[in-house]
Amino acid sequence: MSYLSNRVAGFGTTIFTEMTALAREHNAVNLGQGFPDFPAPDFIKEAAAKAISADINQYAPLPGSPRLRQAIADKTKRLYGREVDPNTQVQIVNGATEAIYATIQGVVNPGDEVIMFEPYYDSYVPCTTMAGGIPRYYTLRAPDWHIDRDELAKLFNDKTKLLIINTPHNPIGKVYTREELQMIADLCIEHDVLVMADEVYEHIVFDDAEHVQIASLPGMEERTITVSSIGKSFSVTGWKIGWTVTTPELNKAVFKAHQFIAFAVASPLQEASADALFHAEESDYYPWLAKMYQDKRDYLLSALNDAGFKTLTPQGAYYILLDISEMGRGNDVDFCRYLTKEVGVAAIPPSAFYSNPADGATIARLTFCKTDEMLAAAAERLQTLK
Template identity: 40%
Template sequence: MYIQSKLPNVGTTIFTVMSQLAVEHNAVNLGQGFPDFMMSEELTDLVAKAMRDGFNQYAHMNGLPLLRERLSEKVAQLYQINIHPDTQITVTPGGTYAIYTALTTVLQPGDEVIVFEPAYDSYIPNIEVNGGVAVRIALQYPDYSIPWDEVRAKLTSKTRVIMINSPHNPTGSVLSEQDIVELRSIVTNTNILILSDEVYEHLIYDGITHQSILRHADLLERSFVCFSFGKTYHCTGWKLGYCIASPSLMAEFRKIHQFNCFTCDTPKQVALAAHITHKEAYLSLGTMLQEKRDYFRSLMANTAFKLIPSHGSYFECYSFEGLSNLADKDLAIYLTKHHGVATVPVSAFYKDSTDNQVLRFCFAKQKNTLDKAIEGLVSFKA
């Protein structure tokens, strides 16, 4: 049987490739972004309790009502904005699903979407499978800031969405207040929508304030804002997230959602609705992960790699310029096979495989995992 592929140029993701290579060579996996430490015992106990208490049937299509109410309360406290739990929040099977559904909701064939590279690997396939055109703009290396003049130059009558991601995967860069000023100046009095990927909202460091779209009522009116419980509660395998949007945009989002997954895991939603009231669990997250980032930095200072500072996310990037003539993907494979450490080449986050000789490392690991990784990286020489 033959089908015409909707994504003919897409193969296996680099995360799968590097993780499999790590398994084959018994290497420390600092490639894929997931913690190797345990999540809250209280939260897992709450899931078990929810199952025993009989919460095992379909939850509401839009998400468990109590969970949406608690999310509304959390958003009000964090960002000083009132979000209606019934008309503006939908619980989704992960942040990536929320992003896909938002794009599917609004894109028509030929619509253009501005995407900043390096970009999380699902963005461009999500656009293209919906008949859209990804207008790629490279973040300015090495600080990975947005070149707003280039954004303005690439706006056309077909521009439908601008995608932003802060804290940023893969680089850990974050948006500033000035970035929000620039974004507002571009979209005001247009029909351009915003898709804001904020799955790392609590993983932000160095005293920097997260510039959520939710802080700005005028921008939220034209935005889908996507979040992840997995990144907040160290349970990426749960694949639960949520999307917040204006009532009119959310009504359309739910039309797609109802015929795709329809609803999400009920006992986990019941557990999260109870656990989310413990604010310290997410308010302390930035401090905890910054300690891991700083510890990893102190270890990496003993290697030949050059730091490109991260201010958020699970990740920090390092340059190997002047250390090797290998392509970044080839060096990532070499390090896995010969030094026992798996990373991800940042060129994998560019459609044209732009290679600035940079590797991404995940530091959301136990100290002994990071210690073991450094043992392999210290032995790497120019």
């Protein structure tokens, strides 16, 4: 007899584990996992050291540090024009990962349907099924990742409770336009469906793309739970400080789940995150971050194009997709193994982010959130393919 619950028995180990091990074994430049390999900014590290020295080391208040909630409310007002009450509309959680889990636990009942766009961030499906929800997929297709209103409308019915959107999108780099968001919003309002908006890459947008919060569209504030976190914006993915911003009623749903998932979140890191958000409000930090990543994106794109790869240019987040349909190296998993072993550059096969793996079989994901030296080393290895 297996001791595992039915809830978790079907979960495999993530593709990241296999690719990281393969990258190590072949001493490959690892452009697989999406975490920066360069130092976090001094101001956020110093703020964390100061908070620990000041003995902010005990359980944080259950809703989260008041300063951090205030900093999030300030930023929501300045950047997105939304007035939110930090005391009743902001909840601090352990990274966007817990925000996703707590939101779904807080609003989805067994049998409820949850619409998500694929490729999806890999926790959406298990979080949905652990709540007894049923995932419904809208497949985004390369090269333009267009959303067809009628096709999307077919997924809605009277069991639909929640729609999950991720913008800027991992892994396709799509930044949803205002028009697309409006079309999704209209359907959600028509069918009385809630939205969870995963916006962890909100500050990493390129060229003339603009990050729009779906919560800022008319009629959406009252049905949207916006999720974000400190990790991607301040290069501290190991901190796991995340948050939700929503209505007081939906905030209660997240709060009630969170109190029995984690109860509280690392106190000194919350204070340091508050300092970092206040610092960003008073400086050009976010434009600097976007420019830093745009330079890295452009460098890796040109190295890949130079080596003969067909690429899809991302408008946001920090991933580039390769179109491998004409490479003759098998599906995405075969190709990523080949690239890691033979070329010495590790990538991630996106079929793991689709309900039907065949839909992701012709693309491969590389990240550019790495030092210039690391990207140059990857470029050098890619040149050997010329």
